[in-house]
Amino acid sequence: MNEPVIRVQNLKKFFPITKGFLVKKKVGDVKAVDDVSFEVYKKETFALVGESGCGKTTTARTMLRLIDPTDGKIEIFGKDISHLNREKLLPFRRKMQIVFQNPIGSLNPRMTIGQILIEPLLFHKIVDTKQEAYDKAIELLRMVGLKPYHMDRYPHQFSGGQKQRIAIARALSVDPEIIFLDEPTSALDVSVQAQIINLFMKFQDELNLTYIFISHDLSLVRFISDKVAVMYLGRIVEIGDVDEIFENPIHPYTKALLSASPIPDPKIEKQRKRIILTGSVPSPIARPSGCFFHPRCPFKTEKCEKEYPNMYKVSENHQVSCYLVEKEGV
Amino acid sequence: MNTELKRTLRKLFKNPSAILGFSLLTFFIIVAIFAPLISPPINPMFPDENGNPMKLDNPYIMPILSWSSDPVPPSKDHPFGMIAGRDILYGVVWGTRTAFKIGLIVVTASTFFGIIIGSIAGYFGGWVDEVLMRITDVFLSIPFLLAAMVLTTILGSGLDKVMIAMIIFGWMATARLIRANILQVKEEQFVLAAKALGIKNYIIILRHILPNTIFPVLVQATMRLGSLVITAAALSFLGLGAPIGYADWGSMLNYTRNYILGASGQALAYWYTVFYPGIAMVLFVLAWNLVGDALRDVFDPKLK
Numbered sequence: 001m002n003e004p005v006i007r008v009q010n011l012k013k014f015f016p017i018t019k020g021f022l023v024k025k026k027v028g029d030v031k032a033v034d035d036v037s038f039e040v041y042k043k044e045t046f047a048l049v050g051e052s053g054c055g056k057t058t059t060a061r062t063m064l065r066l067i068d069p070t071d072g073k074i075e076i077f078g079k080d081i082s083h084l085n086r087e088k089l090l091p092f093r094r095k096m097q098i099v100f101q102n103p104i105g106s107l108n109p110r111m112t113i114g115q116i117l118i119e120p121l122l123f124h125k126i127v128d129t130k131q132e133a134y135d136k137a138i139e140l141l142r143m144v145g146l147k148p149y150h151m152d153r154y155p156h157q158f159s160g161g162q163k164q165r166i167a168i169a170r171a172l173s174v175d176p177e178i179i180f181l182d183e184p185t186s187a188l189d190v191s192v193q194a195q196i197i198n199l200f201m202k203f204q205d206e207l208n209l210t211y212i213f214i215s216h217d218l219s220l221v222r223f224i225s226d227k228v229a230v231m232y233l234g235r236i237v238e239i240g241d242v243d244e245i246f247e248n249p250i251h252p253y254t255k256a257l258l259s260a261s262p263i264p265d266p267k268i269e270k271q272r273k274r275i276i277l278t279g280s281v282p283s284p285i286a287r288p289s290g291c292f293f294h295p296r297c298p299f300k301t302e303k304c305e306k307e308y309p310n311m312y313k314v315s316e317n318h319q320v321s322c323y324l325v326e327k328e329g330v
Numbered sequence: 331m332n333t334e335l336k337r338t339l340r341k342l343f344k345n346p347s348a349i350l351g352f353s354l355l356t357f358f359i360i361v362a363i364f365a366p367l368i369s370p371p372i373n374p375m376f377p378d379e380n381g382n383p384m385k386l387d388n389p390y391i392m393p394i395l396s397w398s399s400d401p402v403p404p405s406k407d408h409p410f411g412m413i414a415g416r417d418i419l420y421g422v423v424w425g426t427r428t429a430f431k432i433g434l435i436v437v438t439a440s441t442f443f444g445i446i447i448g449s450i451a452g453y454f455g456g457w458v459d460e461v462l463m464r465i466t467d468v469f470l471s472i473p474f475l476l477a478a479m480v481l482t483t484i485l486g487s488g489l490d491k492v493m494i495a496m497i498i499f500g501w502m503a504t505a506r507l508i509r510a511n512i513l514q515v516k517e518e519q520f521v522l523a524a525k526a527l528g529i530k531n532y533i534i535i536l537r538h539i540l541p542n543t544i545f546p547v548l549v550q551a552t553m554r555l556g557s558l559v560i561t562a563a564a565l566s567f568l569g570l571g572a573p574i575g576y577a578d579w580g581s582m583l584n585y586t587r588n589y590i591l592g593a594s595g596q597a598l599a600y601w602y603t604v605f606y607p608g609i610a611m612v613l614f615v616l617a618w619n620l621v622g623d624a625l626r627d628v629f630d631p632k633l634k
Contacts, residue, residue: 061522064526066522066525066526086528086530089528090528093526093527093528094528096526097526097527098522098523098526100519100522100523101519102519105518105519105520106519106520106523107520108520108524108537108538108541108542109542110541110542111537111541119524119527119529119537120527120529123527123528123529123533124527124528167523170523170527171523174527
């Protein structure tokens with residue numbers, strides 16, 4: 001098998017909680033990302049799913065080194081970038097880009113679209129002259145389905161979908177190989193979502209892109225991703241091929257998540273049994289003992305309250321961190 | 331871009347308060363520039379050998395035209411009247427220059443310090459922020475007039491000393507404003523996107539953060555320009571500012587202290603002593619406030 005483009009090993013990101021005036025005392029940690037490991041191969045779409053606050057976005061931002069990791073390794077094309085300084089990181093910045101959730105906030109309101117697209121081109125010396133940068137920017141606009149005359153407009157003159165297209169054009173400007181999609185469609189309405197998703201799929205095909213896809217929308221995840229990792233309170237609870245996870249979920253949390261996503265057929269939808277979770281996500285500051293999910297889990301045992309379950313291999317491409325595996329004898 | 335500018339200007343000049351602000355400001359600028367023509371800096375009391383009136387060494391020191399210090403009502407020679415032997419028109423006209431001088435220097439300097447301190451605190455955060463903001467709090471906790479009085483006692487009185495005092499105790503609002511703006515903008519996704527592109531820190535500050543934070547500060551600075559003149563006048567009125575006889579609106583009011591209440595039975599007997607310097611001040615502040623308002627509209631990219 002070929003080498004993975006991304007290998008994340010035991011990645012941790014803790015945000016310290018401090019108290020005190022001038023002299024700060026650490027009183028605890030928000031364990032946003034705790035011991036996360038996974039691999040992503042070329043041209044794959046790797047999805048991270050989970051409730052709000054489970055650490056999906058922090059994982060992505062830490063991998064991009066927008067936030068410094070507390071511990072662990074982030075290998076990109078075989079090189080650990082978790083402690084590189086700004087200069088040494090530059091070549092990797094070109095390889096990894098991000099498209100954010102909120103298209104309004106992701107474009108500088110005081111720069112024209114032209115300026116927004118030309119800045120990275122000149123900064124990374126992808127082109128030599130301003131004229132070439134201008135031409136390349138127009139080409140990028142065409143790629144995402146906008147017109148050359150949009151170059152001199154300001155972000156507020158565009159609709160949400162158009163802004164997202166511009167953000168995609170900016171991400172593509174440095175010829176990246178990996179793009180992080182941080183809920184790129186959740187702020188758009190459904191018809192526009194489909195257009196944007198089609199755009200992503202087109203570029204993945206044409207430019208051999210690898211995607212890290214963060215989403216709440218499970219039917220979308222199933223549609224576009226190859227692998228999926230389900231996160232809960234900073235940890236991956238189930239990971240594997242998308243079909244495996246959707247057909248044969250083992251972790252009760254995954255099951256609950258999947259059952260929460262509606263099926264667009266009223267007949268099936270009516271007959272379907274739903275798993276309703278009670279309670280809410282515990283605080284990431286004071287997590288429950290043992291398995292973090294046990295207070296909400298309908299299948300919890302004594303063991304679950306004491307010890308956090310290891311990752312069990314269900315099959316070649318399916319791992320889960322739950323004691324149910326043993327019971328079911330997989 | 332040029333059409334943008336034209337559209338902005340057209341929009342601006344459809345707004346009556348903006349027009350009023352800019353015309354008042356233009357009027358004051360013209361008065362300041364042509365002060366030597368409106369009120370020639372000469373003293374007719376002392377002719378030189380050729381019989382021409384003596385030229386003043388320092389035009390900002392108002393010439394003494396009469397030995398009586400009582401107010402003289404407006405007349406043909408002195409359309410604004412006289413007080414303490416000095417022509418009020420002369421004081422108001424040359425005082426315009428003083429007002430601009432005080433306003434521009436103090437605002438530029440204090441805004442500059444405010445921006446530096448505020449942006450360092452905001453961008454770097456952590457203990458740097460903590461230390462700088464506590465210093466700001468200390469400065470804010472001292473009542474301004476008291477601080478200015480203590481400083482002028484130490485430094486000696488004079489217009490430049492008052493300006494130093496106003497700079498030292500005038501940067502805090504700007505620092506807080508820019509810090510708050512930077513705290514807000516630095517978490518914006520376009521800043522993260524620039525970071526993800528590997529753009530250098532100082533370019534991020536200059537191109538992405540400052541353009542989105544500086545305009546409120548500029549608007550605030552414009553509005554402060556007017557009110558600072560009042561503060562300077564207050565200090566001059568208290569005798570801390572400009573030296574005796576200096577062409578300064580505040581000092582002019584200082585002369586009127588004994589006449590503000592009018593003569594017995596005639597409360598408005600000396601109205602001209604207060605009215606002309608006072609109205610100059612009011613209009614000056616009004617001009618800058620209206621201009622500040624207009625600039626706020628211009629700087630907002632969403633209104634373009």
